Amino acid sequence: MDSKNQRSSLSLLKRFIGEAVSHRKTLIIVVVSIIGSALATLAPPYILSVAIDRYILAGNYNRFWFIALLYLSALTAQWFFATLQTFYIEVFGQKVLCDLRARLHEKVLRSRLEFFKDKSTGDLVSRIVNDTGIVNDVLVSGLFGSLGSLLSLIGIIIAMFLLDVKLTLVTLASIPLMILVAYYFGGKMRRAYRETRQKIAKISSVVEESVAGVETIRAFGKEGEVEREFSRVSRETIKAYLRVAVYMGLFWPLMNITSLVSVIIVIAYGGYLAYQGAMSIGVVIAFIQYAQRFRGPINEVIGLYDSLQSALAALERIYEIFDDEGVEDYEGVHVERLKGEIKFDNVWFEYEKGIPALKGINLQIPPASKIAIVGRTGAGKTTIAGLIMRFYDPTEGRVLYDGVDGKRISRKSLRRRIGYVPQETYLFPGTIMENILMANPEASEEDVIRVCKELGVQDFIMRLPKGYNTSAGEAGKLLSVGERQLISLARALLEDPDIVILDEALSSVDPKTERLVQDAMLKLMEGRTSIIIAHRLGITRFADKVVVVEDGRIIEEGSPEELLERRGHFYRFYVSQMGEA
Numbered sequence: 001m002d003s004k005n006q007r008s009s010l011s012l013l014k015r016f017i018g019e020a021v022s023h024r025k026t027l028i029i030v031v032v033s034i035i036g037s038a039l040a041t042l043a044p045p046y047i048l049s050v051a052i053d054r055y056i057l058a059g060n061y062n063r064f065w066f067i068a069l070l071y072l073s074a075l076t077a078q079w080f081f082a083t084l085q086t087f088y089i090e091v092f093g094q095k096v097l098c099d100l101r102a103r104l105h106e107k108v109l110r111s112r113l114e115f116f117k118d119k120s121t122g123d124l125v126s127r128i129v130n131d132t133g134i135v136n137d138v139l140v141s142g143l144f145g146s147l148g149s150l151l152s153l154i155g156i157i158i159a160m161f162l163l164d165v166k167l168t169l170v171t172l173a174s175i176p177l178m179i180l181v182a183y184y185f186g187g188k189m190r191r192a193y194r195e196t197r198q199k200i201a202k203i204s205s206v207v208e209e210s211v212a213g214v215e216t217i218r219a220f221g222k223e224g225e226v227e228r229e230f231s232r233v234s235r236e237t238i239k240a241y242l243r244v245a246v247y248m249g250l251f252w253p254l255m256n257i258t259s260l261v262s263v264i265i266v267i268a269y270g271g272y273l274a275y276q277g278a279m280s281i282g283v284v285i286a287f288i289q290y291a292q293r294f295r296g297p298i299n300e301v302i303g304l305y306d307s308l309q310s311a312l313a314a315l316e317r318i319y320e321i322f323d324d325e326g327v328e329d330y331e332g333v334h335v336e337r338l339k340g341e342i343k344f345d346n347v348w349f350e351y352e353k354g355i356p357a358l359k360g361i362n363l364q365i366p367p368a369s370k371i372a373i374v375g376r377t378g379a380g381k382t383t384i385a386g387l388i389m390r391f392y393d394p395t396e397g398r399v400l401y402d403g404v405d406g407k408r409i410s411r412k413s414l415r416r417r418i419g420y421v422p423q424e425t426y427l428f429p430g431t432i433m434e435n436i437l438m439a440n441p442e443a444s445e446e447d448v449i450r451v452c453k454e455l456g457v458q459d460f461i462m463r464l465p466k467g468y469n470t471s472a473g474e475a476g477k478l479l480s481v482g483e484r485q486l487i488s489l490a491r492a493l494l495e496d497p498d499i500v501i502l503d504e505a506l507s508s509v510d511p512k513t514e515r516l517v518q519d520a521m522l523k524l525m526e527g528r529t530s531i532i533i534a535h536r537l538g539i540t541r542f543a544d545k546v547v548v549v550e551d552g553r554i555i556e557e558g559s560p561e562e563l564l565e566r567r568g569h570f571y572r573f574y575v576s577q578m579g580e581a
C-alpha cells in the first residue's frame with residue numbers, strides 16, 4: 001500500500017470510528033468489560049501461586065478455605081467479565097451495523113436514478129449486506145477483541161515481570177515463534193477460509209442465474225452446460241473447504257505445541273531456579289499458567305491485522321455510496337392540489353453528457369386534457385413521463401406545473417399528486433389489499449373495494465385463492481400483465497391524483513382484459529390531466545391531442561382527427577399498425 005492509500009484508509013477508519021462512538025452508553029459498558037476481563041485473567045495464576053507457596057507447601061490448611069474462595073471468586077469474575085464483554089461487543093456491533101445498513105438503504109432509496117445506471121443490483125445488495133457485515137466483524141468485534149487481547153497480553157507480561165524478571169525474559173523468547181506460526185499458518189488458514197466464502201457466493205449466483213433464466217436455458221437446450229458449470233463450482237468449493245481443513249489441522253496443534261515450548265522453558269528453567277531455592281514452586285506454576293495464556297491473544301491480534309485489508313476495502317465501498325452526491329432533494333414548496341396544467345418550455349435532457357434524449361420540447365397541456373404521446377421505440381416518450389414525475393430534471397429549459405417551475409416544487413408532494421401507471425406493475429411484498437392501499441394512507445379497505453368495483457377489477461381479484469388477502473407473490477404468478485396493470489390503475493384511482501401518466505402495457509393482452517384496461521384508463525382519466533404513452537394507437541381516439549415524438553423532438557401534434565387528415569407521420573403509424581392488426 002502506498003502512503004496516499006494508507007492515509008485515505010486511515011481517514012476512512014477515523015470517520016467510521018467517529019460515527020460508531022455515537023452509541024456512547026454501550027461503548028462504556030464494552031470498555032469497562034474489556035478492562036475488567038483483562039484484569040480478571042491475571043488474577044487466578046497469581047492466587048494459585050500464593051495458595052501453593054503459603055498454604056499447601058507451608059502446610060497452612062486452617063485458612064485454606066479463604067484462598068480457595070478467593071480463587072473461585074477470581075474465576076467467577078473472569079467468567080462474568082468475559083460474558084459481559086462478548087455480549088456487549090455484539091450489542092455494540094449490531095447497533096453500528098443496523099445504523100450503517102439503515103443509512104445505506106435510505107441513501108439508495110433517495111439517490112437519483114442516474115446513480116443506479118452503473119451499479120448492478122447484486123453489487124448494491126452485497127455492499128449493504130456483506131460489506132457492512134465484514135466491517136462489523138473486523139472493525140467492531142475484531143478490534144475490540146484484539147484490544148482486550150492486547151490488554152491481557154500487556155497485563156500478563158507486567159505480572160510476570162513483577163514475579164520474576166529473569167524467568168520472564170526467558171519465557172518471552174518463545175513469543176516470536178508463536179507470532180511466526182500465527183502469522184504464517186494462521187494467515188494461510190484465514191485466506192483459505194475467505195476463499196470458501198467466495199466459492200459459496202459463486203454457488204449462490206450460479207443457482208440464482210439458473211432459476212432466473214430457467215426458460216431461456218431450456219429454450220436453448222443449455223441445461224447440460226449449466227449443470228457442468230454448477231458441478232465445477234461445487235468441486236472448487238469442496239477443494240477450498242479441504243484446504244481449510246488441512247490448514248486448521250496444521251495450525252491449531254502447531255500453535256499449541258509452540259505455546260508448550262514456552263511452558264517447557266518455564267518448567268526447565270523455573271524448575272532449576274526452584275531447585276536452587278531462588279524461586280518458589282508457586283511462582284513457577286503461575287508462570288506456566290501465564291505462558292499458556294499467550295496463545296489466544298497473539299492469534300487474535302495477528303488475525304485482526306490479517307483481515308484489516310478486506311475490511312478497509314469494504315469500508316471504502318460503503319462510503320462510496322454515502323459520498324455519491326446524486327441524491328434527490330425533497331426541498332421546495334409543498335403542493336396540496338394542482339389544477340393540472342403542464343408546460344414544457346424548451347426542455348432539453350441528457351442521460352449521458354453530450355447525448356440529448358430530448359431536444360427542445362415545447363408542449364402545453366391544459367388542465368384536465370388528455371394527451372397521447374406516440375413514437376417509435378427510443379423516441380423519448382418514457383423520458384417525457386420521467387421528467388413530469390421529476391425522476392429527472394431538465395438539463396436545459398423548464399417543466400412548469402400550473403405556471404410554477406417544477407424545480408421549485410417538492411418532489412414528494414408533486415408525486416403525491418401524480419398517478420403513475422407503468423407498463424409493468426411492481427407488486428410490493430404483502431397482500432393485494434395492502435398493495436392497493438399503499439397509494440393512499442388515508443383510504444380504508446372499503447374505499448379499495450369501491451374503487452375496484454368501479455374499475456371492474458373486483459371480479460378477478462375475487463377469483464384469486466384468498467381474494468384481496470392473496471399474497472402479492474402468489475398473485476403475481478397468477479395474474480397476467482393486463483390484470484396486474486389493472487391493479488396499478490386501481491392504485492392510481494385510490495390516490496385520487498390531479499395528473500395521471502399511463503404507460504400502456506406493450507405485451508399482448510387478451511381482448512376481454514384489454515377492454516377492462518381501456519375502460520379503467522378512461523375512468524381514471526376523467527377530469528384529470530392525462531398523459532398516455534400509447535403503444536397501441538386505438539386509445540389515441542380518446543385523446544384531445546396527439547403528440548408524435550421522434551429522436552427527442554416533437555415532429556407533429558394536433559387532434560387525432562386532424563392528424564389523420566393531414567396524412568403525415570401519425571397517419572402512417574396508424575395505417576401500418578391497423579394494417580398489422
Ligand SMILES: Nc1ncnc2c1ncn2[C@@H]1O[C@H](COP(=O)(O)OP(=O)(O)OP(=O)(O)O)[C@@H](O)[C@H]1O
Nearest residue numbers: 117351352357375376377378379380381382383384
Ligand atoms: N437510463 C438511461 N440512460 C441512458 N440513456 C437512456 C436511459 N433511458 C433511456 N435512454 C435513451 O434515451 C432515449 C429515449 O428513450 P425513451 O425510453 O424515452 O424512449 P421511448 O420512446 O419511451 O421508447 P420505448 O417505446 O421503447 O419505451 C433512447 O435513445 C434511450 O436509449
